[in-house]
Amino acid sequence: MNGTELVTGIGELTTHDESGERLHNAALVIGEGRILWIGPAARAPAADRRTDVDGRAVLPGWVDTHTHLVFSGDRSAEFEARMAGQAYAAGGINTTVTATRAAPEEQLVATARNLRHEAETQGTTFLETKTGYGLDVASEERSARAAANVADVVTYLGAHIVPAGMDRRAYIDLVTGPMLTAVLPYVQFIDAFCEKGAFDVEESREVLLAGRAAGLELRVHGNQLGFSGGVRLAVELGAASVDHCNYLEPADIDALAVGTTVATLLPACDLSTRQPFAPARRLLDAGVVIALATNCNPGTSYTTSMPLCVATAVLQMGLTVREAVWAATRGAARALGRDRGADAVGSLFVGGRADLQVLNAPSISHLAYRVGVPLTAAVWRSGVRVD
């Protein structure tokens, strides 16, 4: 539908502008996918349409910076075994690789689309996804193409694990050579799973530098299952983000505090793997910028729910509601290099993208206060209402 839309009766408006304040009795106007006006409801200009949200809270849409939506198959048996006491290991990825290679590309796209839609109905308006369950040239290429069909930002994760039956050195040569060339038209970031059972620091560095030489930005899976060195590698290379961060030494936190790398924390994954939560409070107190993401994938975190991540960060990881919401929106945008300029996401400002959500609640505090209750009342993505 064209024309302008006035969203009024906003009981509490979180914009994440520089003041950091929440506005009350506010309104905003949307037009051509952008925010045209923000201010007190009493002074709102006329528009073609009017939506009264009746005192509800409005905030930026969630920015989910870490998902693995391109896959096939089911790992609920592995999950059940884990809940019965078995430890998570990187090798489980091979199960999904086998199923993903066997699936037609249309099926991969359809699954990823369904998950994206599921995320949107919970307030997610901007989303990253990765390759990483193909792990041969043809399968990574079609995974990258499928990802680009569905997500706003795509990351190449050829360095997820060395696939079963493949020589290690030969595989790294593939990841940094023909596989990289094949995915390049579809991806903006390169990632490496720097962990025991996946890739060590030197191997990860080689992969990341090959990606950088090809023009990609960097992100790293680091310190999920132990003190892998991934965090310090990410900071050393100036990666946009290092994700997981469960096992951190003081030197890791110091490095993050002086570097530019965002620490992206994945609470739903920690719940689903029974790992200790990342030390969110210590990171924030040290001055580290943090983001929250779902890590939606069939192995360690099969959820698209950013509200679950926000609530867990508040209730279990020591964040205030405001800190958690910031980390899931503007902090997350920083982790993708999208927090500034006209195409910034994760904040609401005049001239910016109209990516916003209404909660069925008067305040963002209800995201944790009413934990587990679906509170998303309405979502606009680039000014268009999500059904």
Ligand SMILES: N=CN[C@@H](CCC(=O)O)C(=O)O
């Ligand atoms: N840690 C590495 N990759 C995924 C899990 C992949 C899987 O087990 O399928 C993650 O982010 O948790």
Ligand SMILES: [Zn+2]
């Ligand atoms: Zn991941």
